[in-house]
Amino acid sequence: MVSVLDTKDTSLWVFTLPAFLGSKNLLDGYVLFAFSMAFLSLALLTWAFAVGGIAWKNGRNQRGSVSIPGPRGLPIFGSLFTLSRGLAHRSLAAMAWSTRANIPLMAFSLGSTPVVVASHPSTAREILTSPHFADRPIKQSAKSLMFSRAIGFAPNGTYWRLLRRIASSHLFAPRRVVAHEPSRQLECTAMLRNIATEQQLNGTVSLRKHLQAASLNNIMGSVFGKRYDPAHDGKELDDLKEMVKEGFELLGAFNWSDYLPWLTYFYDPFRINERCSKLVPRVRKLVRGIIEEHRVGQSKNLSDNADFVDVLLSLEGEEKLQEDDMVAVLWEMIFRGTDTTALLTEWVMAELVLHPGAQEKLQREIDSVVGNRTLTDADVATLSYLQAVVKETLRVHPPGPLLSWARLSTSDVQLSNGMLIPANTTAMVNMWAITHDPHVWEDPLEFRPERFLETDVDVRGGDLRLAPFGAGRRVCPGKNLGLVTVTLWVAKLVHRFTWVEDAGHPVDLDEVLKLSCEMKHPLHGIAVQRNSSTGF
Ligand code: HEM
Numbered sequence: 001m002v003s004v005l006d007t008k009d010t011s012l013w014v015f016t017l018p019a020f021l022g023s024k025n026l027l028d029g030y031v032l033f034a035f036s037m038a039f040l041s042l043a044l045l046t047w048a049f050a051v052g053g054i055a056w057k058n059g060r061n062q063r064g065s066v067s068i069p070g071p072r073g074l075p076i077f078g079s080l081f082t083l084s085r086g087l088a089h090r091s092l093a094a095m096a097w098s099t100r101a102n103i104p105l106m107a108f109s110l111g112s113t114p115v116v117v118a119s120h121p122s123t124a125r126e127i128l129t130s131p132h133f134a135d136r137p138i139k140q141s142a143k144s145l146m147f148s149r150a151i152g153f154a155p156n157g158t159y160w161r162l163l164r165r166i167a168s169s170h171l172f173a174p175r176r177v178v179a180h181e182p183s184r185q186l187e188c189t190a191m192l193r194n195i196a197t198e199q200q201l202n203g204t205v206s207l208r209k210h211l212q213a214a215s216l217n218n219i220m221g222s223v224f225g226k227r228y229d230p231a232h233d234g235k236e237l238d239d240l241k242e243m244v245k246e247g248f249e250l251l252g253a254f255n256w257s258d259y260l261p262w263l264t265y266f267y268d269p270f271r272i273n274e275r276c277s278k279l280v281p282r283v284r285k286l287v288r289g290i291i292e293e294h295r296v297g298q299s300k301n302l303s304d305n306a307d308f309v310d311v312l313l314s315l316e317g318e319e320k321l322q323e324d325d326m327v328a329v330l331w332e333m334i335f336r337g338t339d340t341t342a343l344l345t346e347w348v349m350a351e352l353v354l355h356p357g358a359q360e361k362l363q364r365e366i367d368s369v370v371g372n373r374t375l376t377d378a379d380v381a382t383l384s385y386l387q388a389v390v391k392e393t394l395r396v397h398p399p400g401p402l403l404s405w406a407r408l409s410t411s412d413v414q415l416s417n418g419m420l421i422p423a424n425t426t427a428m429v430n431m432w433a434i435t436h437d438p439h440v441w442e443d444p445l446e447f448r449p450e451r452f453l454e455t456d457v458d459v460r461g462g463d464l465r466l467a468p469f470g471a472g473r474r475v476c477p478g479k480n481l482g483l484v485t486v487t488l489w490v491a492k493l494v495h496r497f498t499w500v501e502d503a504g505h506p507v508d509l510d511e512v513l514k515l516s517c518e519m520k521h522p523l524h525g526i527a528v529q530r531n532s533s534t535g536f
Pocket residue numbers: 128151152153164219332333334336337338340341344399400403404405406468469470471472473474475476477478479481482483486
């Protein structure tokens with residue numbers, strides 16, 4: 001009501017002016033001017049009264065008995081400038097903690113998109129486990145890169161359920177994860193050998209490239225049944241690495257057009273559309289080539305260590321996937337499986353270099369169980385301090401601090417605290433804010449694995465105080481595979497070497513947020529060989 005009156009007030013005098021001046025041309029100009037002013041005042045008024053910003057106009061955030069608070073941001077842009085650069089999880093946490101009563105749910109606008117972010121375990125649980133939040137908003141780059149046909153972005157429905165079922169009964173089934181242990185061991189052996197060589201040559205080791213190479217080869221083995229030898233497959237391996245890197249950049253880039261669609265026509269600083277359309281044919285060619293190789297040598301019986309391409313090719317009837325869908329599903333696995341595993345291992349190793357006491361304790365635990373023989377997955381499962389070290393790293397450095405991919409409400413969702421999230425709202429969970437909240441965790445900034453020996457916490461989605469893999473229907477299906485790989489590799493890295501800080505490259509825990517949150521400055525350390533008989 002107020003805004004309508006105000007619009008009339010501000011514009012009426014403009015209509016009287018041309019008549020007063022007696023000019024027809026001026027009339028057109030003034031009508032245009034009047035409309036612009038009316039539009040602007042309406043926009044300003046709407047913005048001024050919309051808590052949470054322009055996308056929450058008309059009391060969209062006040063439909064429950066308790067309204068959802070939030071920053072107004074700027075007219076038209078909302079909070080885009082706050083979230084498009086820097087460390088969004090930290091900025092959002094600072095906003096949530098800015099009042100005495102921590103805000104469990106906050107509303108804000110990204111351009112015309114209404115968003116809520118949960119910073120408390122109870123609101124996070126209600127969102128992640130609600131069937132009305134089983135969809136995801138899809139980014140333009142994900143659509144262009146065919147990810148809307150893969151598990152992560154497929155809308156909740158028959159096709160997505162089919163993909164999840166296939167993936168969990170084959171690629172991620174416990175017996176398959178066990179069957180792929182030899183390839184995890186093989187990649188780790190190669191990595192340890194390369195680390196020893198680099199240490200000998202340079203007197204220090206830059207760990208990231210070793211972890212990335214091992215991760216890529218490991219997941220290539222489980223998914224494509226193919227591992228690369230840098231000595232022989234240099235060109236193909238370089239191409240693959242380049243494609244994975246380009247895809248990461250495109251998916252991780254903050255694309256303003258996702259929130260202000262009209263920008264697409266004249267502002268694309270990262271050339272996202274152009275780069276996506278160049279990448280897709282290259283990915284198709286590579287993956288189709290591998291599918292073809294499998295078709296030729298395909299056998300009828302699937303063994304437990306069959307790769308995922310074999311599995312997809314063996315599907316019959318309603319389960320059979322179109323070739324382009326297979327390309328999307330396979331490519332997504334390479335994506336999700338490579339970066340998360342490598343960067344989590346790097347964070348764990350960085351903390352162990354900074355905490356020599358914890359590293360020593362871990363070495364003692366491993367030595368007491370395995371002595372000088374080769375460490376296996378079965379050993380790893382019994383090492384409680386090792387599990388605690390990995391959990392503590394997941395708490396301090398969750399690889400997806402905002403859980404990487406948001407959710408979308410498909411209908412109004414009433415929360416138990418009285419707030420109501422309307423349909424078509426993008427929902428994020430700030431896992432970083434939860435794992436750094438002093439009301440949830442004692443001394444949250446301290447790296448202290450012992451806390452998990454005192455009280456065990458399920459990190460696979462059962463306890464929202466620490467849910468780095470998400471929770472509910474869309475929880476990460478690769479969580480067991482990821483955890484088994486990271487724990488085995490960390491154990492073998494500290495069993496074989498003692499890692500000492502390199503004074504020339506001190507450990508720096510600064511973060512950079514892309515698709516995942518990684519160390520801004522790659523970890524360097526001096527790898528001191530421990531016991532030559534603990535072979536590779
Ligand atoms: C340390 C390792 C990993 C972390 C921290 C991680 C984290 C996550 C998170 C936070 C989500 C979103 C969950 C949600 O919305 O509730 C997710 C989804 C997903 N992850 Fe992982 N992940 C890891 C490893 C892997 C691996 C190894 C794979 C596959 C090889 C994988 C495949 C996926 C897929 C396909 C989805 C989409 C699920 C869906 O939308 O239905 N992840 N992951």
